[in-house]
Amino acid sequence: MAMKIIEGGVTAAVGFEAAGVEAAIKYQNRKDMALVYSQAPCQAAGVFTGNVVKAAPVLWDKEIVAHSPYAQAVVVNAGIANACTGKQGYECCRQTAQKAGEALGISTDAVLVASTGVIGWQIPVEKIVAGVDRLAQAKAHTPEAGLSAVEAIMTTDTKPKQAAVQIEVGGKTVTVGGMCKGSGMIHPDMSTMLCFITTDIAISRALLQEALSEDVKDTFNMVSVDGDTSTNDTLVVLANGLAGNAEITEKNEDYDKFREALHYIDETLAKKMAGDGEGATALFETKVIHAATKEEARKLCKSVVCSSLTKAMIYGHDANVGRIMCALGYAGVDFDPEQVDLYCEAGGHRMQICKDGMLTDYDEEEATKLLSAPEVSVIVDMHRGDAEAAAWGCDLTHEYVNINADYRS
Amino acid sequence: MAMKIIEGGVTAAVGFEAAGVEAAIKYQNRKDMALVYSQAPCQAAGVFTGNVVKAAPVLWDKEIVAHSPYAQAVVVNAGIANACTGKQGYECCRQTAQKAGEALGISTDAVLVASTGVIGWQIPVEKIVAGVDRLAQAKAHTPEAGLSAVEAIMTTDTKPKQAAVQIEVGGKTVTVGGMCKGSGMIHPDMSTMLCFITTDIAISRALLQEALSEDVKDTFNMVSVDGDTSTNDTLVVLANGLAGNAEITEKNEDYDKFREALHYIDETLAKKMAGDGEGATALFETKVIHAATKEEARKLCKSVVCSSLTKAMIYGHDANVGRIMCALGYAGVDFDPEQVDLYCEAGGHRMQICKDGMLTDYDEEEATKLLSAPEVSVIVDMHRGDAEAAAWGCDLTHEYVNINADYRS
Numbered sequence: 001m002a003m004k005i006i007e008g009g010v011t012a013a014v015g016f017e018a019a020g021v022e023a024a025i026k027y028q029n030r031k032d033m034a035l036v037y038s039q040a041p042c043q044a045a046g047v048f049t050g051n052v053v054k055a056a057p058v059l060w061d062k063e064i065v066a067h068s069p070y071a072q073a074v075v076v077n078a079g080i081a082n083a084c085t086g087k088q089g090y091e092c093c094r095q096t097a098q099k100a101g102e103a104l105g106i107s108t109d110a111v112l113v114a115s116t117g118v119i120g121w122q123i124p125v126e127k128i129v130a131g132v133d134r135l136a137q138a139k140a141h142t143p144e145a146g147l148s149a150v151e152a153i154m155t156t157d158t159k160p161k162q163a164a165v166q167i168e169v170g171g172k173t174v175t176v177g178g179m180c181k182g183s184g185m186i187h188p189d190m191s192t193m194l195c196f197i198t199t200d201i202a203i204s205r206a207l208l209q210e211a212l213s214e215d216v217k218d219t220f221n222m223v224s225v226d227g228d229t230s231t232n233d234t235l236v237v238l239a240n241g242l243a244g245n246a247e248i249t250e251k252n253e254d255y256d257k258f259r260e261a262l263h264y265i266d267e268t269l270a271k272k273m274a275g276d277g278e279g280a281t282a283l284f285e286t287k288v289i290h291a292a293t294k295e296e297a298r299k300l301c302k303s304v305v306c307s308s309l310t311k312a313m314i315y316g317h318d319a320n321v322g323r324i325m326c327a328l329g330y331a332g333v334d335f336d337p338e339q340v341d342l343y344c345e346a347g348g349h350r351m352q353i354c355k356d357g358m359l360t361d362y363d364e365e366e367a368t369k370l371l372s373a374p375e376v377s378v379i380v381d382m383h384r385g386d387a388e389a390a391a392w393g394c395d396l397t398h399e400y401v402n403i404n405a406d407y408r409s
Numbered sequence: 410m411a412m413k414i415i416e417g418g419v420t421a422a423v424g425f426e427a428a429g430v431e432a433a434i435k436y437q438n439r440k441d442m443a444l445v446y447s448q449a450p451c452q453a454a455g456v457f458t459g460n461v462v463k464a465a466p467v468l469w470d471k472e473i474v475a476h477s478p479y480a481q482a483v484v485v486n487a488g489i490a491n492a493c494t495g496k497q498g499y500e501c502c503r504q505t506a507q508k509a510g511e512a513l514g515i516s517t518d519a520v521l522v523a524s525t526g527v528i529g530w531q532i533p534v535e536k537i538v539a540g541v542d543r544l545a546q547a548k549a550h551t552p553e554a555g556l557s558a559v560e561a562i563m564t565t566d567t568k569p570k571q572a573a574v575q576i577e578v579g580g581k582t583v584t585v586g587g588m589c590k591g592s593g594m595i596h597p598d599m600s601t602m603l604c605f606i607t608t609d610i611a612i613s614r615a616l617l618q619e620a621l622s623e624d625v626k627d628t629f630n631m632v633s634v635d636g637d638t639s640t641n642d643t644l645v646v647l648a649n650g651l652a653g654n655a656e657i658t659e660k661n662e663d664y665d666k667f668r669e670a671l672h673y674i675d676e677t678l679a680k681k682m683a684g685d686g687e688g689a690t691a692l693f694e695t696k697v698i699h700a701a702t703k704e705e706a707r708k709l710c711k712s713v714v715c716s717s718l719t720k721a722m723i724y725g726h727d728a729n730v731g732r733i734m735c736a737l738g739y740a741g742v743d744f745d746p747e748q749v750d751l752y753c754e755a756g757g758h759r760m761q762i763c764k765d766g767m768l769t770d771y772d773e774e775e776a777t778k779l780l781s782a783p784e785v786s787v788i789v790d791m792h793r794g795d796a797e798a799a800a801w802g803c804d805l806t807h808e809y810v811n812i813n814a815d816y817r818s
Binding site for chain 1: 457460461462463490492493494495501513527528529530637691717721722727730731732734735737738739740742743744746747763765766767768791805806807809810811814
């Protein structure tokens with residue numbers, strides 16, 4: 001059986017339940033707390049923000065992932081990020097985990113926590129604790145419960161983001177599903193990225209962490225909305241082993257299959273975040289081909305999707321070749337500009353806009369039409385080797401300024 | 410005599426002439442070419458874009474600064490950047506310099522050239538050559554001629570930017586003046602930064618270059634509008650020695666005086682660029698104090714002024730402490746967030762908004778009033794040492810998006 005894309009998200013895999021409830025932590029009259037729970041203990045792996053200023057939940061989760069024997073639940077709130085909150089903020093995480101442990105009948109150190117929202121405010125502990133109780137009662141192993149959870153963690157997101165796939169491992173059906181919120185790694189304040197992936201595969205913790213750490217380099221770390229790395233970024237995978245496959249403990253064919261499934265979920269969720277970037281009207285992809293090394297390919301395409309000027313150009317539907325060349329030029333890669341070819345692509349149409357580092361005689365009207373699509377790609381051919389990479393971002397719009405010039409309330 | 414701030418720009422120093430004329434290279438009905446000319450041969454020093462994609466004039470000027478015995482003129486055009494233009498672009502530089510040499514009676518390799526505008530287009534050589542003739546006729550050693558030159562090099566700039574000072578060196582009055590255009594290092598397409606500084610001081614070329622290279626680290630390299638490093642960035646200093654001081658050939662008191670004067674011109678012009686950033690409504694300064702090292706201080710304050718989210722926050726007049734802490738956190742400096750204090754400052758008023766990494770109980774209304782000033786500073790006290798640095802940027806506004814989503818025409 002090849003990889004099969006299915007409906008659903010964090011509750012797609014065997015033994016995973018979820019819930020979303022209203023806790024009125026900051027938002028009123030909307031769901032703002034979510035729970036992901038596994039009926040069996042899980043191997044947990046995580047990657048977290050590289051920001052020196054780490055939110056309290058990030059500090060808490062790093063401890064759990066590194067030192068707890070297993071994890072079994074994640075409690076998430078939207079509205080307040082619990083960052084720059086000192087000892088009181090960390091104590092709030094501990095109390096949340098303790099309460100969840102009691103309500104779910106698991107130990108405190110099996111509970112991960114995550115927050116997204118305004119930095120600097122303290123979370124009202126009594127509200128989050130009350131929310132945990134309701135989450136524990138509401139949790140269910142249904143698609144509706146999964147959707148309820150992903151809706152509860154949205155901030156400036158305009159769409160809930162989830163994905164799920166099935167693969168076959170050692171004769172057993174294995175499911176990998178995930179949900180995320182946010183519009184970049186790469187977005188503080190109201191738009192941290194949080195992502196939770198659940199799977200029923202049996203795999204060792206070391207290999208689960210390795211698979212995750214490797215895959216984010218080509219997926220979540222290649223997304224940019226505004227270049228701001230949040231204090232709260234969190235990506236956690238929980239694997240409960242209920243699929244019944246023989247535990248994966250080495251890099252064999254089964255491992256490769258899981259890597260492929262995980263990659264699909266990571267890339268799908270990463271692209272959904274980029275396309276739903278704050279104020280975005282288009283998903284903006286840059287692919288670099290024929291680069292000398294993978295690392296070089298990543299740097300080059302990320303530089304293009306991060307440039308304010310290429311982003312504004314996508315918003316204006318303007319094939320401004322110079323801005324793309326310029327962003328490639330300051331990516332930190334030494335190359336000969338006169339070897340570079342550029343193409344635009346959308347809806348299956350591709351047109352060359354630059355050859356040997358100079359503009360082609362392309363049709364401006366056609367280029368404008370192409371750049372008006374909701375998903376636009378720029379392809380950069382470096383003519384230097386065999387490596388390639390892709391990065392995803394979005395356009396820079398008036399609405400982005402509206403959202404971010406607005407008051408915190 | 411202490412340093413004296415005077416009126417004028419590139420024509421303030423003895424023996425320097427300038428002109429601005431209409432050459433219709435791209436713009437119509439406005440000046441678009443400028444000349445700076447020295448009656449005597451000059452020591453020349455320059456710093457140029459770090460972008461791998463270098464415009465043809467940058468390649469030309471680097472040769473002149475490195476290998477010509479002296480320089481005596483600069484020819485500048487606005488409208489087309491002459492970048493990504495291959496051999497034809499470089500040949501255009503050569504013909505421009507050759508024509509200017511003939512018209513001014515100096516050698517071709519004493520002529521620097523610079524361009525700003527759309528990347529990827531070829532400059533119509535016949536128009537630029539015709540412009541050179543008119544510039545040579547119009548040049549004059551007057552404040553009006555200096556103003557005419559700075560007006561001719563503007564693109565999206567809303568104000569001409571120039572500055573001049575006088576110092577006394579060995580009993581002689583020495584003048585340093587300059588003009589620039591652009592809104593960052595840090596701005597391609599229609600907004601390259603170009604800066605030309607003239608002085609009548611006598612100084613060795615090695616020391617002139619050293620003074621310039623050192624000073625840009627704390628001035629022009631600390632300015633950001635949008636993080637995009639242009640293909641054309643050029644900063645040139647011409648020193649013709651006509652002040653009559655004994656030539657400075659070592660780092661003595663005279664050198665220090667010149668450094669101070671040069672620093673004033675560099676910082677003044679750099680701040681003018683930041684405050685006139687595309688679409689900007691405010692000059693946004695960040696000062697880092699009590700950092701462990703100078704390099705660390707520079708990284709931290711530059712990260713804050715470069716963040717899209719702090720820039721949008723200034724536009725919204727919103728004291729969003731979390732965004733500032735977040736930008737400090739991903740600056741690439743390892744520090745303890747709980748040691749950090751933050752202040753806002755404008756019009757002589759200062760208020761603390763963060764103590765020990767956590768929000769103070771500041772008055773929001775007062776903060777909003779303070780952040781509505783046309784020049785706003787954020788002061789970051791790291792409590793780690795004695796180093797400090799400042800960086801300058803501007804707010805991110807709807808008008809920035811308008812300007813950059815617009816078509817190239």
